[in-house]
Amino acid sequence: MNPAFSVSTTETSDSDSELKPVSGRVLPPKWDVSKSVSPSGTGGLGVPTMAGSSLGVPTPGGLFPLGNSQQVVSGSATGNPRNKVALKPGFSLMDWIRLTKSGRDLTGTGGKILKVTKTELAKHNKRKDAWMAINGVVYNVTAYMDYHPGGWDELVRGAGIDATNLFNEVHRWVNYESMLAACVVGKLVDADEVAFKLPPKSKGPSSFSSLSTNSSLSAKPVIPPIKSKPQLPSIDTHQTDLTFVISVFTRVPNQLQRENIIIEILEKVHCYLSIRIPNQESEDQPFRFLSEYTLHDKARLGKVTVVTSTGKVEIVLKKESKSHWPNLGQIVEGFPKLSKAANLETRYRDWALIDRKTVTHDVDHLILEPLPNLDLHFFVPVGHHIHTKCLVEGMEIVRSYTPILANLDPFLIDDGKLHFLIKTYSHGALTPMLKALEKGQTIPISDHTGSFDIHTAFQDVRQLILVAAGTGFTPMAKLLQQFLVKKHETKSVCQLLFFNKTEQDIMCREQLKGLEIQYPIFKVHHILSQDEKWTGLKGRISREILDKVLPENPKRRLVTICGPGPFAVEAKKLFQDMDAPEGSIFHFQG
Numbered sequence: 001m002n003p004a005f006s007v008s009t010t011e012t013s014d015s016d017s018e019l020k021p022v023s024g025r026v027l028p029p030k031w032d033v034s035k036s037v038s039p040s041g042t043g044g045l046g047v048p049t050m051a052g053s054s055l056g057v058p059t060p061g062g063l064f065p066l067g068n069s070q071q072v073v074s075g076s077a078t079g080n081p082r083n084k085v086a087l088k089p090g091f092s093l094m095d096w097i098r099l100t101k102s103g104r105d106l107t108g109t110g111g112k113i114l115k116v117t118k119t120e121l122a123k124h125n126k127r128k129d130a131w132m133a134i135n136g137v138v139y140n141v142t143a144y145m146d147y148h149p150g151g152w153d154e155l156v157r158g159a160g161i162d163a164t165n166l167f168n169e170v171h172r173w174v175n176y177e178s179m180l181a182a183c184v185v186g187k188l189v190d191a192d193e194v195a196f197k198l199p200p201k202s203k204g205p206s207s208f209s210s211l212s213t214n215s216s217l218s219a220k221p222v223i224p225p226i227k228s229k230p231q232l233p234s235i236d237t238h239q240t241d242l243t244f245v246i247s248v249f250t251r252v253p254n255q256l257q258r259e260n261i262i263i264e265i266l267e268k269v270h271c272y273l274s275i276r277i278p279n280q281e282s283e284d285q286p287f288r289f290l291s292e293y294t295l296h297d298k299a300r301l302g303k304v305t306v307v308t309s310t311g312k313v314e315i316v317l318k319k320e321s322k323s324h325w326p327n328l329g330q331i332v333e334g335f336p337k338l339s340k341a342a343n344l345e346t347r348y349r350d351w352a353l354i355d356r357k358t359v360t361h362d363v364d365h366l367i368l369e370p371l372p373n374l375d376l377h378f379f380v381p382v383g384h385h386i387h388t389k390c391l392v393e394g395m396e397i398v399r400s401y402t403p404i405l406a407n408l409d410p411f412l413i414d415d416g417k418l419h420f421l422i423k424t425y426s427h428g429a430l431t432p433m434l435k436a437l438e439k440g441q442t443i444p445i446s447d448h449t450g451s452f453d454i455h456t457a458f459q460d461v462r463q464l465i466l467v468a469a470g471t472g473f474t475p476m477a478k479l480l481q482q483f484l485v486k487k488h489e490t491k492s493v494c495q496l497l498f499f500n501k502t503e504q505d506i507m508c509r510e511q512l513k514g515l516e517i518q519y520p521i522f523k524v525h526h527i528l529s530q531d532e533k534w535t536g537l538k539g540r541i542s543r544e545i546l547d548k549v550l551p552e553n554p555k556r557r558l559v560t561i562c563g564p565g566p567f568a569v570e571a572k573k574l575f576q577d578m579d580a581p582e583g584s585i586f587h588f589q590g
Contacts, residue, residue, distance in 0.1 A: 088146065093429045096147040097393050100182040106143045107185050114138075114186035118162070121188065125160025131185055132158040134167055134176055138185040150565065162188065178395045230277050232338050233289050237328055244299060244317040244325060250289065252277055252311040257455070259381040261306060261313055262447055264349065267373050268298040268320060271329070274447065275313060276341065284451035288341045292332035296325040301375035341449065346387065348444040349374065351418060353437050359421060359507050363471065364435065367406075368418045371442065379414055382478040383452030383588065386418070388443050390430060397429045402474040402588075408511040410484040410519075418445065421507060423471045452586065454482055462492045462556040467541070467571050469499040469563030473507055475588045479560060484519050493551055496524040499541060499563065502531040525549045541571050546578070554578065562588035 105111065116131070116138045124131035130142045141159070145152040158166050167176065233250045250256060255278050262274040275289040295317070302316035319325075351368040359365050370376045380386065380403045389398040404419050405412050424435045437443065452475075458464075464483045466476040476496065483494050500506050512524045527537040527545060537545060559580060561571045568587055575585050 091146045092427045093147070093149075093397075094392075094427055096144065096179075097395055097429070099143065099147075101393065104143075106140060106183045108140050108142070109185055112186075113184070115189045116186050117189055121162075122160045125156075127152055127156050127159075130156060130159035132160070133162040133188040134164050136188050137177075138188050139176075139180045139183045140185050141180065141183060144180065144183065175396055175398070230279075230287055230338065232336065233275065233277075235291070235336070239325060241322045241324060242319055243302065244319060244328065246273075246315040246317070246328065248273070248275065248289075248313040248315070250275060250277060250311040250313065253309060254311075255455075256306050256308055256311050256313065257381070258304070258306050258377075259379045259384075259448075261304060261377060263301060263304060263315060263377040265295075265299065265301045265317070265375040268300060268375075269295050271295055271317075272347075273315070274347075277338070278453075279340070283453060283456075286341050286451075287338055288344060289336065289338050290344070291336035293329045293335075294332065295329040296327060297321065297323065301377065304377045346446045346449075348387075348389070348446050349376075350442040351445045352442045353439055354417070355439065356437075361504055363421055363423045363507055366420045366422055366434065366437075368420075368443070368445070369416070376416075378416075378448075380418075380448040381450065381452075382454040382482055383457075383475050384448045384450030385475075386448050387446040388430075390433060390443075392429050399430050404474055404477040405481065408477060408481060408508060408515060410481040410488070410515075412481070421471060421474050452588070454479070457558060457586065458483065458486060460556055461558045462490075463551055463554070463558070464492070464494040465550065465557060465559045466494070466496040467499075467559065467561045467563070468496065469541075469567045470501075470505065471507070472562035472564070472568075472588070473498065475562050476560065477508075480515075480522070484515070484522060488519050488521060490521070492521055494522045495549065495551070496522075497527065497541075497545075497549060498524060499527045499529070499567065501529055503528060503534055541567060541574065543574055543577070546574060554580070557584055559585045560588065561585065 100106065116133070121131055121133060121138060124140075127145055128142060130145065131138055131140050133139075141155060145155055148155040157163075231251050233248050236247045236249070238245050238247075256275070260276040262272075264270075264272045266272070271293040273289075273291045277287040277289055279285050279287055298320040299317040300320070302318040303314075304316070305314040306312075307314070350371055352371060353366060354369050355367040357365040357367075370378070383402075385400045385402045387398050387400050389396060391397070401420050401422065404421060406415055406417070406419055422431060422434055424431045426432070434443075464479070464487075466480060468476045480494065480496065483492070487494070496512065498506065498512075506526060509526075515522050516524055525537060527539065527541075528534045529538065529540050531538075537548070539545060557580070559575050561568050561575075563571070568589065572585055572587055
């Protein structure tokens with residue numbers, strides 16, 4: 001929702017919001033992501049030539065990364081499968097970018113583009129000699145081993161093989177073509193594979209007899225089950241001289257919330273609609289219904305109502321001039337359509353920085369709003385995230401962040417702005433630029449994505465255990481608020497195990513203390529690993545610490561985890577060793 005508009009919501013069986021225009025706003029300057037930027041210390045380095053097209057290898061689609069999926073260099077706190085390890089000094093992402101621009105031959109072939117068979121590929125399967133194939137292109141990743149955020153031992157799993165499927169499982173978000181452009185060895189070919197040939201035809205009844213007794217041939221073919229797909233929603237309209245109402249019938253009762261809906265009206269004439277529809281067969285692969293129109297005449301976005309019980313979405317457009325339209329307008333070619341969200345291109349729109357607040361010595365609270373030429377209905381679901389991107393020395397860097405609300409008040413109404421807690425890493429690729437972002441400048445923000453479903457997650461839950469390290473707290477913030485809203489009058493329990501290095505690293509400490517006082521069902525435990533003066537719990541996550549703080553009865557417990565890779569992996573293992581039931585642990589991977 002455009003923050004230049006006031007929000008009116010009512011808690012009924014429906015979910016609605018209304019936009020009211022505020023005049024006098026002007027477009028702010030834009031953070032131009034089309035231009036390569038150079039963080040301090042990178043200099044004016046050149047851009048390596050992308051090799052995929054020169055090899056005659058088709059653009060990846062459906063494997064790694066997923067076709068039209070958003071590719072990012074880093075993972076997020078809400079669903080991007082990437083576990084980080086501590087890299088040695090001199091082996092950061094920026095150090096890797098510098099190395100790729102240094103002129104050093106990282107291919108090991110003297111710049112020659114080779115045709116590599118699978119037999120040859122298999123010979124290069126060690127840490128000091130590692131080739132891997134991704135989507136038909138062979139890369140020499142030997143030099144990248146110590147730069148890999150997941151550790152060299154994780155990367156070497158793909159050495160010597162076609163690692164397309166492996167990478168798709170583990171790193172579907174990584175822009176590997178850009179990251180490894182300087183490491184291209186050549187094209188993977190199948191010259192050493194024997195082509196399949198049909199057996200020679202035989203004469204006489206013996207041949208027929210042998211075929212008829214072959215169970216694999218005589219058995220009836222198995223028809224795979226037809227996977228169900230939601231019906232394409234239908235659209236109906238009606239109007240008055242002042243309004244035009246769009247009704248979308250999704251045929252998905254009791255599952256839609258206002259967060260499922262994204263609506264934008266750009267320059268009063270271009271209307272974009274996106275509805276996230278759950279996938280009954282796979283919760284982490286939702287569908288999206290999309291439609292785009294050029295409106296018949298100028299209009300502003302008014303009230304948006306979601307009738308949860310029936311799955312109906314009603315959108316009111318407020319006409320700029322009193323008139324009767326012959327129709328809604330001209331639909332954009334290719335719409336409407338219903339597709340899996342993972343197969344759609346990520347849509348970005350510019351948001352402007354309007355304020356920045358200091359949270360800790362290295363964490364800022366950034367507040368952004370959409371531009372004044374855009375009416376926007378946009379609410380990020382609990383546990384979901386967005387992407388932002390920028391070019392750094394010709395390499396597209398995309399990061400994912402989980403928004404919070406303006407503060408931790410459980411009954412706070414979403415103000416339509418985006419609030420982020422951003423930790424600045426001095427040698428980071430993107431965070432120093434976010435730190436330098438001035439009020440009024442804009443950055444691209446994507447549509448939200450994620451697989452966590454708050455409405456099913458809390459069913460029958462009596463204990464919510466939030467396990468967070470550092471900025472891994474961000475997906476926990478809304479989760480905590482929602483639990484307190486839904487469970488504050490019950491005998492439920494919510495505990496936050498908040499791991500940090502020192503006392504000065506603790507975010508939102510006073511707000512968390514206030515929630516403890518106001519809501520007896522909530523308790524926060526601060527555990528520090530590098531603060532000698534700290535008198536509370538100390539150390540890293542361990543069974544000993546968990547035994548000290550967790551309620552004795554683990555029944556009906558949901559555990560959510562977010563933090564650096566090794567921390568999260570260890571936390572998940574500890575709870576699994578405590579016989580946590582299947583499905584009771586949710587890892588916001590980051």
